[in-house]
Amino acid sequence: MRVLVTGGAGYLGACLVPQLLAAGHEVTVLDRFFFGTEPLAEYAQHPRIHLVRDDVRWCDGRVFEGQEAVVDAAALSNDPAGAMDPWRTREINYLGRVRTSRLAREAGASRYLLTSSCSIYGFQDSILTEETTPEPLTEYARANWLAEQDTLPMASPSFCPTAVRFATLYGLSPRMRFDLAVNGMVLGGVRTHRIPVMKDGTQWRPFLHVRDAARAISEVLAAPPGSVRGRVFNVGSDEQNFQVRPLAELVAAHLREPPTLEWYGDPDVRSYRVSFARARSELGFTPSLTPADAAREIEQALRADAVDTGLRTKTVEWYRHLLSDPAAADPVRLRGVVL
Numbered sequence: 055m056r057v058l059v060t061g062g063a064g065y066l067g068a069c070l071v072p073q074l075l076a077a078g079h080e081v082t083v084l085d086r087f088f089f090g091t092e093p094l095a096e097y098a099q100h101p102r103i104h105l106v107r108d109d110v111r112w113c114d115g116r117v118f119e120g121q122e123a124v125v126d127a128a129a130l131s132n133d134p135a136g137a138m139d140p141w142r143t144r145e146i147n148y149l150g151r152v153r154t155s156r157l158a159r160e161a162g163a164s165r166y167l168l169t170s171s172c173s174i175y176g177f178q179d180s181i182l183t184e185e186t187t188p189e190p191l192t193e194y195a196r197a198n199w200l201a202e203q204d205t206l207p208m209a210s211p212s213f214c215p216t217a218v219r220f221a222t223l224y225g226l227s228p229r230m231r232f233d234l235a236v237n238g239m240v241l242g243g244v245r246t247h248r249i250p251v252m253k254d255g256t257q258w259r260p261f262l263h264v265r266d267a268a269r270a271i272s273e274v275l276a277a278p279p280g281s282v283r284g285r286v287f288n289v290g291s292d293e294q295n296f297q298v299r300p301l302a303e304l305v306a307a308h309l310r311e312p313p314t315l316e317w318y319g320d321p322d323v324r325s326y327r328v329s330f331a332r333a334r335s336e337l338g339f340t341p342s343l344t345p346a347d348a349a350r351e352i353e354q355a356l357r358a359d360a361v362d363t364g365l366r367t368k369t370v371e372w373y374r375h376l377l378s379d380p381a382a383a384d385p386v387r388l389r390g391v392v393l
């Protein structure tokens with residue numbers, strides 16, 4: 055297939071693109087490259103990859119021509135970024151995705167996959183399924199929910215939109231994110247022997263390894279259209295719903311030198327435990343990796359000095375830096391450059 059991946063140089067995209075190339079697909083990455091092109095450097099000369107530096111809010115629709123599938127992973131990708139800039143979050147994560155799905159449909163792509171998030175469930179006590187009414191509590195979560203509501207009804211016999219609500223991701227990626235819970239715990243544990251734990255530690259959250267998340271996308275793209283058209287799938291694992299404190303203890307137990315826990319923040323207002331039965335029974339999706347695997351691989355990479363730990367790996371802090379540097383944030387300068 056010819057697959058367009060928006061945000062393809064991001065944390066998830068940089069794991070997905072190599073998988074798509076290995077499966078024989080032709081891949082176009084449409085990305086502002088806010089975190090640089092380095093995450094895809096290894097593939098820059100690959101004969102089936104095309105890198106397009108542009109913005110989903112105003113890019114030329116011709117980049118969609120000839121694409122058979124579009125994976126939409128461009129976003130300001132967490133709650134702090136949404137709080138920092140609610141309007142841009144809505145513009146990119148909601149309006150940008152609606153624009154992307156429209157352009158995909160108009161260009162004749164048959165598949166559109168929205169990378170949504172389980173965070174849209176907010177604070178709820180029961181085990182949450184795709185039928186549970188979302189209660190998004192943050193701008194980031196609201197934009198995901200709005201994007202689902204506008205893109206999924208575009209379903210038609212020739213156009214197959216699907217939303218995957220990912221658990222919180224973890225694990226090594228060529229665009230590393232240490233602002234994600236498990237990754238940040240490993241960084242703290244290895245570098246300072248203190249694992250940062252968000253108060254009060256009883257909040258529930260589902261987790262998923264980033265390479266498993268990328269594989270789930272490939273599985274949705276390969277599923278018969280009738281089974282995923284206009285539908286939502288929670289993507290994660292029932293076994294990886296964790297309360298944050300036991301998760302921190304699990305990470306600690308897999309590090310070479312035992313760290314202590316260090317509490318931070320105000321008590322988290324988000325808590326959700328999610329059922330992943332639909333993805334398991336209908337798509338046959340089960341994750342193969344765990345937070346323990348991530349603790350080991352990230353610790354190894356840190357000790358080998360093989361992973362960036364700089365400002366770029368703390369998403370909201372990096373965006374603040376870009377906003378303070380008008381040249382870096384200049385949309386005209388970055389527009390429409392084919393790399």
Ligand SMILES: NC(=O)c1ccc[n+]([C@@H]2O[C@H](COP(=O)([O-])OP(=O)(O)OC[C@H]3O[C@@H](n4cnc5c(N)ncnc54)[C@H](O)[C@@H]3O)[C@@H](O)[C@H]2O)c1
Nearest residue numbers: 061063064065066086087088109110128129131171220223
């Ligand atoms: N990481 C997680 O835990 C997680 C969990 C659930 C859902 N998701 C979803 O997965 C997707 C990818 O997240 P990620 O963790 O890879 O984030 P990321 O921040 O690492 O990557 C996002 C990418 O989008 C690009 N981008 C941002 N705005 C753009 C724009 N206007 N035009 C073009 N490109 C733009 C950035 O340059 C970056 O490469 C997002 O939709 C996110 O909501 C992620």
